[in-house]
Amino acid sequence: MQRLDRSAGATTEHLLQSKEDIGRGLFIAPYEGESLCDVAVVFDDDGHIGYADERPTDRDIDGILWQRWGGTQTGPLQWSHHRPDRQRAVMERPHRCGGCAGEPDHDERGVLWLLNANEQAQATLTFPRDIRTATPAMCRQCAERALRACRVLQAGFIALRVRETELVGVRGILYSLTSPPQADRFVRFDDDAIHRVVARQLMLELRDAELDEDTLSPPGHGGRAPTAVPGPVWGWQ
Numbered sequence: 001m002q003r004l005d006r007s008a009g010a011t012t013e014h015l016l017q018s019k020e021d022i023g024r025g026l027f028i029a030p031y032e033g034e035s036l037c038d039v040a041v042v043f044d045d046d047g048h049i050g051y052a053d054e055r056p057t058d059r060d061i062d063g064i065l066w067q068r069w070g071g072t073q074t075g076p077l078q079w080s081h082h083r084p085d086r087q088r089a090v091m092e093r094p095h096r097c098g099g100c101a102g103e104p105d106h107d108e109r110g111v112l113w114l115l116n117a118n119e120q121a122q123a124t125l126t127f128p129r130d131i132r133t134a135t136p137a138m139c140r141q142c143a144e145r146a147l148r149a150c151r152v153l154q155a156g157f158i159a160l161r162v163r164e165t166e167l168v169g170v171r172g173i174l175y176s177l178t179s180p181p182q183a184d185r186f187v188r189f190d191d192d193a194i195h196r197v198v199a200r201q202l203m204l205e206l207r208d209a210e211l212d213e214d215t216l217s218p219p220g221h222g223g224r225a226p227t228a229v230p231g232p233v234w235g236w237q
């Protein structure tokens with residue numbers, strides 16, 4: 001599909017004003033009071049999908065259909081989930097920090113990305129490498145906070161520096177006229193299936209990502225021990 005310059009007219013810009021959670025929350029995580037709306041998906045004559053009661057805000061600047069969420073920012077944060085419109089807002093250009101929606105950390109090596117990686121991944125991955133992810137960049141303060149709070153990151157992480165990124169597609173539920181919907185499918189922007197997906201996450205490719213071994217260090221033994229409290233799951237994807 002013909003794609004527009006997403007930086008020119010991001011429809012999620014207004015979301016970036018909501019920074020009341022800087023220092024304690026996670027911008028992209030939904031609150032308990034927010035949830036996915038129950039909407040009916042319908043096919044048109046071209047085999048493309050839409051909502052039965054579709055609103056202009058259901059699609060992004062490229063015409064891609066997104067999950068519709070409602071509710072209010074009340075109750076506890078659902079750490080391990082992404083609220084689609086806020087994930088999209090920080091993944092668009094210019095990239096924002098996934099924790100506070102502020103400016104992500106950057107130095108001469110590029111922008112900071114923090115991903116979970118188990119021991120095996122840490123031992124076998126070589127750099128520089130290209131990585132496809134739904135995880136946003138981070139500022140240093142939020143990265144350090146995530147390392148203190150997230151049990152998944154405490155089990156293993158890598159910090160990366162990235163100079164070049166490309167928005168490559170979305171992940172969501174792929175619908176078909178002939179088979180049941182398929183969850184968690186990655187669809188590239190130039191794939192015709194983009195007209196049959198309800199997007200949940202914007203996907204980014206990090207180009208020639210380099211390992212950063214200086215900026216962040218694992219939480220010390222004197223710090224807070226890993227707990228069973230659910231933390232933000234900060235993953236490859």
Ligand SMILES: [Zn+2]
Pocket residue numbers: 097098099100101102138139140141142143
């Ligand atoms: Zn931040």
